[in-house]
Amino acid sequence: MAYRSGSEEAAEALFARYYWRLRTLVGREFGANPHRIGGVSDVVQSALGGFFSKARKNELEIDPERGLWPYLVTLTLNKVRDRLRYAHRDRRDIDRVIPIERCPDPLESDPAPEDIAVASEMVERLLEPFTPRRRAIVRHLLLGYGVKETAQAVGASERTVYATRQAACLVLRDLLRDKS
Secondary structure (H helix, E strand, O other): OHHHHOOHHHHHHHHHHHHHHHHHHHHHHHOOOHHHHOOHHHHHHHHHHHHHHHHHOOOOOOOOOOOOHHHHHHHHHHHHHHHHHHHOOOOOOHHHOOOHHHOOOHHHOOOOHHHHHHHHHHHHHHHOOOOHHHHHHHHHHHOOOOHHHHHHHHOOOHHHHHHHHHHHHHHHHHHHHHHO
């Protein structure tokens, strides 16, 4: 078999011969709304990619009497089953999937005034249990500075900054737990 030796033409011939047949099979298996579960082409390309990968590594055992088609069908149906299982898990609701183009990116717009108020209140509640020095450390960390930079800016040891960061994480965890 020429595709095992890495022949590009043989690979293209196999792809051309089986792609549309596998695509029809996958479309039938996905049912009425294949776009909601995932692209039919993605599944077929994944199956063929798996086939070619195994072929390159000489990991294929194809029965010469039955040919390649039963192997490709089995491989493709396993991919379909995996995709359907993934799409229909208990916590995943296909009807709630929204194409990314329709979702506004919250990082590309300014926060709403109520979001700023909630964040400010959360920061104040986070800082409440700390001494003024440790509040300065937490504020510095919240601004995105690293441990070394914070230690130098506040005049504290790195160990103090680490300990304060850990304590702030615990306070924040409790605040978030109370909020939910």
